[in-house]
Amino acid sequence: MATMHDVARLAGVSPSTVSYVLTGTRPISQATRDKVLAAMAQLDYQPNAMARGLASRRSRILGLLMPMDERGLGATETAFVTGAAAAASAVGYHLVLSPVGGGNLDDLRRLASQRMLDGVVLMEVQLADERVTVLQEAGVPLVLIGRTGDTTGLSYVDIDFEQTVREAVAHLVGLGHRRIVYVNHSAATLASGYGPALRTRDAFVSAMSGHGLEPVMIPAEDSAAGGRAALAAAFARTPGLTAVVAMNETAIFGILGELTGRGLSVPDDVSVVSMVTSPQVAELATPALTAMTSPGSTLGRIAIEALVRHLDGRGNERHQQLLPCALEIRGSTAEPRRPAPASAEPSPTSGG
Amino acid sequence: MATMHDVARLAGVSPSTVSYVLTGTRPISQATRDKVLAAMAQLDYQPNAMARGLASRRSRILGLLMPMDERGLGATETAFVTGAAAAASAVGYHLVLSPVGGGNLDDLRRLASQRMLDGVVLMEVQLADERVTVLQEAGVPLVLIGRTGDTTGLSYVDIDFEQTVREAVAHLVGLGHRRIVYVNHSAATLASGYGPALRTRDAFVSAMSGHGLEPVMIPAEDSAAGGRAALAAAFARTPGLTAVVAMNETAIFGILGELTGRGLSVPDDVSVVSMVTSPQVAELATPALTAMTSPGSTLGRIAIEALVRHLDGRGNERHQQLLPCALEIRGSTAEPRRPAPASAEPSPTSGG
DNA sequence: CCGCTTCGTCGAAACGCTTCGACGATCATT
């Protein structure tokens, strides 16, 4: 393995000159540069990352910290990762995936103090997230994907839940729907202060009210069974409902199953919009789901770019940005068949 | 940020002694050790990863190389990652996730030569995978998840497709099924030499033949539409089919949709077994899918453990291991309703 | 009690790079 000294010797220059060619920190004449480059190519030279990191006090490694609980990464989280990884490698950084959950704060502290990570992107941020404090105390540059409750002094990118919900509701209202139910995450999740669940709830209330409609929200456990139960509850609360907005990527399949089980067809009897959903998941259903597609990989990319900008000294101010999900109309939404019947029971209509 | 010298000074010993306490490379008296440990605690000392890496020529960073194509990571791949990450951090290594696909071999060469990675786990290995060659040439210790065609001299862990298929078929035959169709990946994927597709195909043929049954395999595109088309083809080939084994996590939802569309109920009319599937995905369907659950996180863990064992010098021989998927019976398989009718057309039975 | 290991510690030399100060040489400015 050739070192910088070997290159310098072969090129007939000093080691520091080689370094300047590599880093561009000082001007080098074209002739010298060419000699050095030729020597590097001839020796198949690759700079040693450790030595470079030690000398420059910058590892050029970025950490992507994610909870990695037992249920793994959904398509949306995966998109964060891929987007971030691509962005990082595009600007010459490496991305370290670290499975640091909420539990092992000491692990996190250790990781942060080892000077191995130049900066960190934190995923799955809770409204009150201790990891943020730990990282800040360790002095590690930080960008969140998601938001804590108090975001002063923090950089983040997050989904614009307000606008996303507004668009979803507008789409349905535009089709003629009036009785729209919002199926959210579970009551426990809401109670724990999970940002997306709370923010979409509020947004739904305000969007529906804006259209002069009654906002009905039903919580659902994160499972197919939870979705089924939630749909039953929805029909009990809003008998003539013609549309469902669902935030719960897991429950949605239960909702669809229950709809079919009741002999109701999608979208003829009931329209369904899935929130913050990846195209891959939306396509799994039959018919494919009209969904608010999460800007997952974009979020990851922006987070990395903001972080790197900060590390490189360009732009020292905080980066705070919200991105809406894009409405992608597929087969699960249509005009409501009937002008909202007044009957209370879900009529045993024969399915399509 | 305290350094080793600070610790040494405070403890009244030489820096090298502090190093020996940390690494255990030489015996240190209990008294000295205590002094040093106390000094480290008092200064909140954390060794500098870069310096350690440079001096010891071991970064204690492991790479997990994955293609990261546009469609992201499925639940199974995610399980590899989580398992590997957990195992790595358990033995004091960091895991670098690197989105090095098949295209950018130069990126890979560079990454491998930077001496930043002590070793590498390669995912999504193809039958002929150039990345293996590149890594071997760069002299990077390597473990595969999956297998190339020729595995001599390579360490790997992979799914035991033989046994997995055998068990799936045995389950269905045990229930009384005779006309079983295997829905595989696409013809193009098969042609490209994708190991899992080829190995399961051969295993299916041998398993069915072992039961004296005719093995029918249908390729399917990786999409819901592909699944639908494949099911139609399956009925054309095997009119009275009562069971489907599907390898295609994406197509399976199309298969289910088409089944429902034909008025056939799962599992009463047709049983379905999904291969190499995570519980999360299996639960999305209604009814939940009987599936061969992939040992994803175990695979990741074993790969890392084999790699670390090799790096630490213990056990220099190759690690080659196959793990079967576990049969998890859910709601999509049952005894066949009818003793295999002879009619050719899919009868327009009214669904349940 | 003499020479031998073994134990515990130290000092110094790497590890391969970045970066700082210095210094001719070139070039524009008065």
Place this chain on the structure above:
DNA sequence: AATGATCGTCGAAGCGTTTCGACGAAGCGG
């Protein structure tokens, strides 16, 4: 023509560890 800047390069001093050789102090068989 004298005076600074600026350019291009060099040598050397780190960066914070690990690791090697050395060495006094024990411990021990004979």
